[in-house]
Amino acid sequence: IEDGADRLEHLVGNLLDMSRLQTGTVNPLIREIDLDEVVPMALGGVPDGSAELDIPETLPMVTVDKGLLERAVANIVENAVKYAPEGEPVKVSASALGERVELRVVDRGPGVPDTAKDRIFAPFQRYGDAPRGAGVGLGLAVARGFAEAMGGTLAAEDTPGGGLTMVLTLRAASGRPSVPADLSAQVTS
Structure with a gap:
């Protein structure tokens, strides 16, 4: 029951997000943040051990x-x-690549042919034989919509050796790179 409720909550959230994107009512509050402040929280919905994180400080x-x-x-x-x-x-x-920061999510699944790479970002689209519990095809559409609302991009690439790599490109903040909190006292003194 709890798993079903979680899936339903996620589905309703994505439906509401897609509705906001399609009506143009997404108003992002843009500010400078560290990726390592947000990305670990985003992994909370996946089973332990199913994702490895490498975000340099x-x-x-x-x-x-x-x-x-x-x-x-x-x-x-x-x-x-x-x-x-x-x-x-x-x-x-x-x-980091110049004025951009790329976040890459790499899987070793079946991949997606080039002819279907743009289609996987359309609402209610799923590619091929979607695994059980794969949802209704809103997740990537919402992700791309949010990326674009923030001035970024989301694209799919082949993973060398097989699979799919999702590349989320974001604007790097102008100014200096972030300094870890334990080093900030040393830098300012």
Whole structure:
């Protein structure tokens, strides 16, 4: 009953989010944050051990809406976990590229052919034989909508060796990279 209630809550949340996106009522509150402040919270909906996180502390801050980013990352990771082979964790990593920060969610599942890569972001679309409990096809549509509302992008790429990599590109905050809290006292003195 609890699992069913959680799935229903997630579905209703995605339906409401998609409705807000389609009516243009998403008003992001953009501010500078550290990815390692948000991404671990987004992994709360996946089973322990199903995702490996690699977010360097030296990564620049990003300019995003914290809540929208958390929901977008949660939808991307949950989708990847559903398609990943049993016992093969999804890898979530980030890197800086000039004025951007890329968050990559890598799975070793069946992948998606190039002809279907844009279609997986359309509402109510699922690719191929979706696994049991795969949802109704809103997660990636909501994730892309939120990414675009924050001035970012979300794209699908092939994972070398098989699988799918979702690439969430965000604007790096202008100014200096973030400094870990335990080092900030040393930097200012």
